[in-house]
Amino acid sequence: MDKADIVGVLEEIAVLLELKGENPFKIRAYASGARALETMEADLAVLIAEGQLGSMKGIGSALVDKIETLHASGELPFYDKLKASIAPGLIEMLEIPGLGGKKVKRLHDALEVESVAALKAACEAGRVAGLQGFGAKSEAKILSGIENRAAYAKRHLWWMANERAVPILEGLRRLSGVERAEVAGSLRRLMETVGDLDFIVASKEPEPVMDWFTGLPEVREVTAKGQTKSSVRFESGLQADLRVVPPEQFAFALHHFTGSKEHNVAMRQRALAAGYSLSEWGLTKKDEAEPAALGISTEKDLFAFLGLPEIPPELREGLGELEITEVPSLLDAGAIRGVFHNHTNASDGRATIEEMAAAAAALGFEYLGLADHSKSSVQANGLNDARVLKMVESIRAFNESGQSSVHVFAGIECDILPDGSLDLEDATLAALDYAVMSVHSAFSQPEGEMTARVIRAIEHPATTMLGHPTGRLLLRREPYRIDLEKVIDAAIANKVIIEINANPQRLDMDWRHWRRAAERGLVCAINPDAHQTSGLGYFHAGVNIARKGWLAPAQVLNTRSAKAVKEWFGG
DNA sequence: GCCGTTTTCGGCCCGACTGTTTTCAGTCG
Numbered sequence: 001m002d003k004a005d006i007v008g009v010l011e012e013i014a015v016l017l018e019l020k021g022e023n024p025f026k027i028r029a030y031a032s033g034a035r036a037l038e039t040m041e042a043d044l045a046v047l048i049a050e051g052q053l054g055s056m057k058g059i060g061s062a063l064v065d066k067i068e069t070l071h072a073s074g075e076l077p078f079y080d081k082l083k084a085s086i087a088p089g090l091i092e093m094l095e096i097p098g099l100g101g102k103k104v105k106r107l108h109d110a111l112e113v114e115s116v117a118a119l120k121a122a123c124e125a126g127r128v129a130g131l132q133g134f135g136a137k138s139e140a141k142i143l144s145g146i147e148n149r150a151a152y153a154k155r156h157l158w159w160m161a162n163e164r165a166v167p168i169l170e171g172l173r174r175l176s177g178v179e180r181a182e183v184a185g186s187l188r189r190l191m192e193t194v195g196d197l198d199f200i201v202a203s204k205e206p207e208p209v210m211d212w213f214t215g216l217p218e219v220r221e222v223t224a225k226g227q228t229k230s231s232v233r234f235e236s237g238l239q240a241d242l243r244v245v246p247p248e249q250f251a252f253a254l255h256h257f258t259g260s261k262e263h264n265v266a267m268r269q270r271a272l273a274a275g276y277s278l279s280e281w282g283l284t285k286k287d288e289a290e291p292a293a294l295g296i297s298t299e300k301d302l303f304a305f306l307g308l309p310e311i312p313p314e315l316r317e318g319l320g321e322l323e324i325t326e327v328p329s330l331l332d333a334g335a336i337r338g339v340f341h342n343h344t345n346a347s348d349g350r351a352t353i354e355e356m357a358a359a360a361a362a363l364g365f366e367y368l369g370l371a372d373h374s375k376s377s378v379q380a381n382g383l384n385d386a387r388v389l390k391m392v393e394s395i396r397a398f399n400e401s402g403q404s405s406v407h408v409f410a411g412i413e414c415d416i417l418p419d420g421s422l423d424l425e426d427a428t429l430a431a432l433d434y435a436v437m438s439v440h441s442a443f444s445q446p447e448g449e450m451t452a453r454v455i456r457a458i459e460h461p462a463t464t465m466l467g468h469p470t471g472r473l474l475l476r477r478e479p480y481r482i483d484l485e486k487v488i489d490a491a492i493a494n495k496v497i498i499e500i501n502a503n504p505q506r507l508d509m510d511w512r513h514w515r516r517a518a519e520r521g522l523v524c525a526i527n528p529d530a531h532q533t534s535g536l537g538y539f540h541a542g543v544n545i546a547r548k549g550w551l552a553p554a555q556v557l558n559t560r561s562a563k564a565v566k567e568w569f570g571g
Numbered sequence: 572g573c574c575g576t577t578t579t580c581g582g583c584c585c586g587a588c589t590g591t592t593t594t595c596a597g598t599c600g
Binding site: 026028058097102196198 | 582597
């Protein structure tokens with residue numbers, strides 16, 4: 001069994017133990033063990049062979065046994081027995097807001113409900129309201145939670161969530177008495193998807209701020225409203241939380257609610273080592289009741305107090321960011337001089353060469369790469385060899401006309417056929433400035449076949465870049481099965497760039513791979529995959545992912561001058 | 572179940588809010 005599957009089993013064990021009413025710390029141990037395994041950089045097989053698995057923080061002797069058993073045999077009797085003892089419907093019940101492990105267990109023990117449908121029937125029959133610890137409101141809340149389960153459980157693309165959040169943030173900042181306002185949570189950490197919106201406000205008068213927020217026209221339901229916190233739900237099912245704190249606590253609250261949970265745990269441990277307990281309220285000295293007055297008014301002050309540089313929010317994932325000694329140089333949107341993977345109306349885009357170049361100029365770009373589909377992408381009106389050569393001519397003519405300050409690079413998004421060969425003649429590919437190779441068919445190949453297919457394409461001398469290496473569509477389609485480590489190795493060996501496809505629903509290759517890959521020499525290109533002029537703006541989403549992957553400007557082709565890009569392309 | 576410069580037991584991050592209670596447990600982040 002591979003690492004990802006083992007992580008899944010450990011996570012599931014944690015959930016099952018919760019439903020069993022197990023010791024919460026034991027539950028956490030499985031969850032954090034899963035996390036440690038998921039984020040470790042070493043090869044699992046090597047670590048096991050060397051007997052080093054137990055040296056990982058968060059993995060003790062019990063987990064070593066279980067992970068090794070799963071790795072060797074793919075089975076674990078402990079897990080099988082545990083799973084068999086719990087009805088799958090109980091796990092589903094955890095998705096209902098307000099129900100956690102203990103309540104689900106009580107419902108199951110008292111009413112013998114083993115499915116969401118049975119729970120719904122029990123609520124409708126009024127059997128839940130009569131239970132110890134439950135009442136009429138709980139019953140109604142469970143029913144509404146079941147009704148809206150799908151919408152509530154849904155995550156949302158960062159791009160869409162941000163579009164919803166920006167006007168609310170601006171509205172909060174305009175309110176009188178609001179000294180500061182920021183978004184927090186996964187939105188601020190630039191995660192590819194977000195579960196809800198978090199707003200943090202500094203004000204001495206919380207009430208009018210709460211009232212404004214819960215009174216927003218798009219609010220469908222107010223799920224909580226208190227002294228410092230309100231929660232609302234929008235029509236789309238998206239939830240938003242607002243916290244209003246006194247100005248002197250703003251930095252602590254902002255840091256706390258930005259997270260991630262793992263980052264906060266690490267920060268608290270660091271604070272404890274310095275003799276302080278860290279919370280969203282402040283730093284409290286050991287044995288004292290109130291937070292100490294330390295003159296901390298910004299996150300930068302807080303980090304400095306703990307001997308750290310100001311760690312950018314997008315790096316706060318508990319992945320070693322507390323080990324840095326200075327703020328890393330991260331890619332900035334202002335350093336982007338152009339983008340490479342975009343379509344025109346020659347294939348399935350909507351705009352002409354001229355219109356795309358004008359949009360690139362409006363963004364301040366020096367150059368623009370056009371890469372229409374090749375002929376196998378029939379659904380996208382892909383170009384055959386003759387049409388590609390004609391397109392090259394059109395682009396050359398455009399450049400020579402001098403009508404634009406933007407230099408257009410003539411490229412292609414060439415299909416990688418199921419056997420790893422390419423969709424165009426070598427002579428055609430040679431006529432182009434560069435080529436992005438992408439998989440658009442036979443997604444369900446076994447991992448070995450897909451990996452060999454993509455590596456064969458990477459090894460072709462015409463290949464400049466690999467497009468969306470896993471083919472995932474966030475929240476819609478799983479990545480295809482591929483061994484990315486081998487693909488990355490091949491890309492580095494062949495001096496092939498891997499793109500960050502910046503379309504908000506792709507963001508592929510995933511940020512989790514970039515830090516290590518780039519350290520090993522992989523070069524990145526940020527490719528908006530624009531199909532119309534407005535799509536060029538997606539490059540911002542790509543920059544976000546590059547930052548989240550710790551990429552410095554020098555590791556990203558888009559920061560180079562047109563001349564340097566030409567040299568990279570070999571022309 | 573994990574961990575240890577307080578080291579093999581006894582902690583483990585912690586506070587707001589809700590709904591149920593009549594002082595608190597459970598959920599959530």
